[in-house]
Amino acid sequence: MHFTINGRGFDADVDIRTSILDLCREHLGLTGAKKGCDHGQCGACTMLINGRRVNSCLTLAVMHQDDEIVTIEGLGQVDDLHPLQQAFVRHDGYQCGYCTPGQICSAAGMLDEITRGWPSHVSDDLAKPSLDDDEIAERMSGNLCRCAAYPNIVDAIREVGSAAPAGRTADAKDAAMAEEIVA
Amino acid sequence: MKSFAYERAETPEAAVRDIDGATARFIAGGTNLLDLMKLQVETPTKLVDISRLDLASIDRRDDGGLTIGALVPNSDLAADPQVIAGYEVLSRALLAGASGQLRNKASTGGNLLQRTRCYYFYDTASRCNKRSPGSGCDAIGGVNRILAVLGTSPHCIATHPSDMAVAMRALDATILTLKPDGDRRRISIHALYRLPGDTPHIETVLEPGELITHVELPKPVAGRQVYRKVRDRASYAFALVSVAAIVAVEEGRIASASLAFGGLGPMPWRNAAVEAALVGQAPSADAFAAAADALVADARGYGANDFKIPLARRTLIATLRDLTGA
Ligand SMILES: Cc1cc2nc3c(=O)[nH]c(=O)nc-3n(C[C@H](O)[C@H](O)[C@H](O)COP(=O)(O)OP(=O)(O)OC[C@H]3O[C@@H](n4cnc5c(N)ncnc54)[C@H](O)[C@@H]3O)c2cc1C
Ligand code: SF4
Ligand code: FES
Ligand code: FES
Numbered sequence: 001m002h003f004t005i006n007g008r009g010f011d012a013d014v015d016i017r018t019s020i021l022d023l024c025r026e027h028l029g030l031t032g033a034k035k036g037c038d039h040g041q042c043g044a045c046t047m048l049i050n051g052r053r054v055n056s057c058l059t060l061a062v063m064h065q066d067d068e069i070v071t072i073e074g075l076g077q078v079d080d081l082h083p084l085q086q087a088f089v090r091h092d093g094y095q096c097g098y099c100t101p102g103q104i105c106s107a108a109g110m111l112d113e114i115t116r117g118w119p120s121h122v123s124d125d126l127a128k129p130s131l132d133d134d135e136i137a138e139r140m141s142g143n144l145c146r147c148a149a150y151p152n153i154v155d156a157i158r159e160v161g162s163a164a165p166a167g168r169t170a171d172a173k174d175a176a177m178a179e180e181i182v183a
Numbered sequence: 184m185k186s187f188a189y190e191r192a193e194t195p196e197a198a199v200r201d202i203d204g205a206t207a208r209f210i211a212g213g214t215n216l217l218d219l220m221k222l223q224v225e226t227p228t229k230l231v232d233i234s235r236l237d238l239a240s241i242d243r244r245d246d247g248g249l250t251i252g253a254l255v256p257n258s259d260l261a262a263d264p265q266v267i268a269g270y271e272v273l274s275r276a277l278l279a280g281a282s283g284q285l286r287n288k289a290s291t292g293g294n295l296l297q298r299t300r301c302y303y304f305y306d307t308a309s310r311c312n313k314r315s316p317g318s319g320c321d322a323i324g325g326v327n328r329i330l331a332v333l334g335t336s337p338h339c340i341a342t343h344p345s346d347m348a349v350a351m352r353a354l355d356a357t358i359l360t361l362k363p364d365g366d367r368r369r370i371s372i373h374a375l376y377r378l379p380g381d382t383p384h385i386e387t388v389l390e391p392g393e394l395i396t397h398v399e400l401p402k403p404v405a406g407r408q409v410y411r412k413v414r415d416r417a418s419y420a421f422a423l424v425s426v427a428a429i430v431a432v433e434e435g436r437i438a439s440a441s442l443a444f445g446g447l448g449p450m451p452w453r454n455a456a457v458e459a460a461l462v463g464q465a466p467s468a469d470a471f472a473a474a475a476d477a478l479v480a481d482a483r484g485y486g487a488n489d490f491k492i493p494l495a496r497r498t499l500i501a502t503l504r505d506l507t508g509a
Contacts, residue, residue, distance in 0.1 A: 016187065016189050019217075040214055040218060040284075053284045054284050054288050058213060058214050058218060058285075058288070059212075059214075059217070060189075060210075062189055063210070063232055063234060109283070110283055113258070113283065116262070118261070119274065121279050126274055127267055127268075138418050139283055142282020142419055
């Protein structure tokens with residue numbers, strides 16, 4: 001099977017049952033994404049597929065051979081952190097850090113959803129959602145944090161969200177990011 | 184997880200051709216099926232991947248209604264401007280379900296056909312007539328706080344967990360399908376689901392290998408729309424009780440009411456007697472109480488879920504109050 005992850009091509013001969021999460025962690029050495037529950041309940045495994053955030057534990061690798069997969073490693077590297085990674089450091093948006101890669105990938109997808117005008121359960125006006133703390137909490141509810149670092153996670157996301165230039169989509173951002181990594 | 188054969192279908196016709204045998208399954212978003220396969224609650228011998236089928240658009244029809252492809256993700260459906268404008272209850276129901284990540288994957292067809300969250304259904308060491316027909320039901324007399332109080336049978340008291348389907352029932356949706364023999368049919372959402380009776384493992388009227396291709400909504404109707412969901416935490420939790428309501432008040436009287444309920448029964452629940460108790464009445468505490476009485480008239484609790492009966496009454500009354508200002 002052939003995969004495109006963080007802008008790089010990979011060939012892997014894996015069992016048909018392999019999830020994208022297990023593909024990355026067990027076969028490709030991309031251990032940034034974490035396995036919390038393996039059942040879609042915690043968000044620790046969140047990745048971006050074609051720019052959209054998904055639970056990588058609940059999808060089969062074989063179903064995504066033609067797709068652009070971006071993991072936390074693809075969002076940023078130690079010497080070139082993504083704005084969300086920088087903000088999490090600045091705001092201390094974690095304690096143990098286990099949920100953090102999922103939180104950050106999820107936040108990247110979530111901010112793009114806001115840019116596209118997608119509403120949430122707490123949006124009063126479904127046609128015009130805004131980015132306040134209630135919106136961030138609701139939209140990030142698919143990412144649990146066992147250490148309850150939630151207040152600082154919200155601070156970090158708010159900072160990046162309010163600074164994000166409108167119209168910049170995760171797809172473009174991720175593609176650019178991926179190019180940088182390959183280069 | 185048990186191993187399986189895998190095929191990706193390029194067309195709906197190929198999908199129903201590939202789905203040979205009762206042990207094969209379509210896979211769309213996979214968010215319910217893979218969850219169940221990991222626990223070996225589902226053990227398909229073959230997966231037919233329908234996720235790339237060209238059934239992911241939302242189109243306005245000439246009659247003013249909307250045709251929704253079976254593969255439209257829940258996120259896209261909830262954010263669609265036509266849905267927000269004409270079918271707010273659907274958007275609200277979708278946004279009240281699951282998480283952002285899950286809604287990005289979950290499909291319209293898969294959401295309709297998701298299985299119950301009954302703990303014993305998930306636990307292969309328990310007796311469960313739905314998972315293993317004839318084995319018994321450990322939920323009756325067991326931990327059944329989240330389970331049904333309407334439409335149950337001595338064989339199963341499971342609830343249908345979908346939020347989206349509740350809104351679609353209030354909206355009188357129609358399900359379009361393609362059968363393996365090439366026939367297409369239209370099934371009203373009111374006729375899609377089956378009561379458990381003594382065959383709780385058969386949940387819908389769909390035949391093995393029948394593919395949902397679209398869901399049709401009639402043109403938008405008059406009235407205010409809300410979806411109210413009561414759950415154990417404020418987000419990312421299934422409904423204990425939910426109400427999808429579309430109510431129109433004209434000249435001080437309720438001109439029309441369409442009400443469907445989640446968390447109460449084995450299917451998104453709708454009862455004409457509830458609506459009949461309201462239509463023609465002035466919005467009032469008495470009228471709302473009569474509707475709530477009609478809703479729970481045949482309700483039966485199983486111990487831990489007894490609380491759902493008064494909760495359903497109160498949730499309906501509060502929703503009607505919000506909608507009509509009475
Ligand atoms: C942690 C968690 C929380 C959740 N919370 C909620 C919630 O609060 N509210 C809610 O409503 N839902 C909730 N869900 C459920 C979620 O909405 C469903 O898993 C999802 O809608 C299923 O869609 P899918 O495309 O992933 O289906 P799949 O898993 O791909 O398929 C489900 C079933 O439908 C069949 N199928 C799929 N598409 C078709 C088709 N076109 N024709 C015929 N058969 C088909 C499959 O064969 C399978 O049997 C939650 C799920 C998880 C994991
Ligand atoms: S309620 Fe239904 S799904 Fe739950 S254990 Fe009983 S038979 Fe199984
Ligand atoms: S590991 Fe995927 S959601 Fe928990
Ligand atoms: S930082 Fe420990 S789980 Fe979130």
